[in-house]
Amino acid sequence: MNVTLRQLRVFLSVAQRGNFSRAGDHIGLTQPAISRAIVELELQLGLKLLDRTTREVVLTEAGQSLKVRVGRLIEELDQTLQDVAGLVQSRAGKVRVASSPTLSANLMPACIARCEQQAPGIQFILLDRIQQDVLASVRNGEVDLGVVIEPPAADDLHCEVVMTDPFVLITAAGHPLAKKASVRWKALAGQSLVVLDHASGSRRLIDDALRKHGAACHIKQELGHPTTVFRMIEAGLGISVMPALSVPASGLPGLEVRPLIPTIQRQIMLVRRRNRALGPLAQYVWDLIATR
Numbered sequence: 001m002n003v004t005l006r007q008l009r010v011f012l013s014v015a016q017r018g019n020f021s022r023a024g025d026h027i028g029l030t031q032p033a034i035s036r037a038i039v040e041l042e043l044q045l046g047l048k049l050l051d052r053t054t055r056e057v058v059l060t061e062a063g064q065s066l067k068v069r070v071g072r073l074i075e076e077l078d079q080t081l082q083d084v085a086g087l088v089q090s091r092a093g094k095v096r097v098a099s100s101p102t103l104s105a106n107l108m109p110a111c112i113a114r115c116e117q118q119a120p121g122i123q124f125i126l127l128d129r130i131q132q133d134v135l136a137s138v139r140n141g142e143v144d145l146g147v148v149i150e151p152p153a154a155d156d157l158h159c160e161v162v163m164t165d166p167f168v169l170i171t172a173a174g175h176p177l178a179k180k181a182s183v184r185w186k187a188l189a190g191q192s193l194v195v196l197d198h199a200s201g202s203r204r205l206i207d208d209a210l211r212k213h214g215a216a217c218h219i220k221q222e223l224g225h226p227t228t229v230f231r232m233i234e235a236g237l238g239i240s241v242m243p244a245l246s247v248p249a250s251g252l253p254g255l256e257v258r259p260l261i262p263t264i265q266r267q268i269m270l271v272r273r274r275n276r277a278l279g280p281l282a283q284y285v286w287d288l289i290a291t292r
Helices: 005-017 020-027 031-045 061-089 101-106 108-118 131-139 203-212 226-234 280-290
Strands: 050-052 057-059 093-099 122-128 145-149 157-172 192-196 218-223 240-243 255-261 265-273
Touching (some): 005 020, 005 061, 020 031, 057 061, 093 131, 093 280, 101 108, 101 122, 108 122, 108 280, 122 280, 131 145, 131 157, 131 265, 157 203, 157 226, 157 280, 192 203, 192 226, 192 240, 226 240, 265 280
Parallel strands (some): 093 122, 093 145, 192 218
Antiparallel strands (some): 050 057, 145 265, 157 240, 157 255
């Protein structure tokens, strides 16, 4: 069973407010993100927690039981984190974190800002590197911890899932596939693809998904940064499969984003050396990212 603290916090917010929209406003997530977290939690538990209507949600018996117990646990956890934060506030020091460019741009800024607010004595130093260099930095001790896309071989590392992120299709606005509300992977067969290169932790997963669904594509360009991929699509050089997190919150003017079905997600993970405990400041940053 792989239940995350984020899923439990989302469930508790929905259970307390009886509405996905109000819960999203409270914890700063979109309604689709709230719904996805609840579905993932129900799948992990094998239980239906909520009965959904057009406006409100009603807890099932299992949901009511979980609300009571999780509420107490999260309250105790938050108090513990506040106590630890109080200890860290009185200390000063550097914590070095390495992450790949997409994660550095879309996940880490909020984490750094939260660290500065809650523990101003900590100097959060971010190293923006390709995935293989992030893993090397963790292994050789250059950084305290890393944030990566599920590494293929990590027996020497301790890994913890932070979140999951689905792959989506990016096309020019006039592309035939853009007319569909969602696109099946196999529909990509024969298309010209502009994709991230193999330095990206996502490329291996994209290749595996295309192969699994029999979507043999022509790889037209392999690039190192999402922005370059988007510009190539604008120029009419092909379509792309990208992680949803790479899409700016403001959207992509002139381009279309469509979900791919069946949904295939990448796991974003915290990593550190398995046989070496983190110091108290690094552990605080680890927990801050894990409970973002």
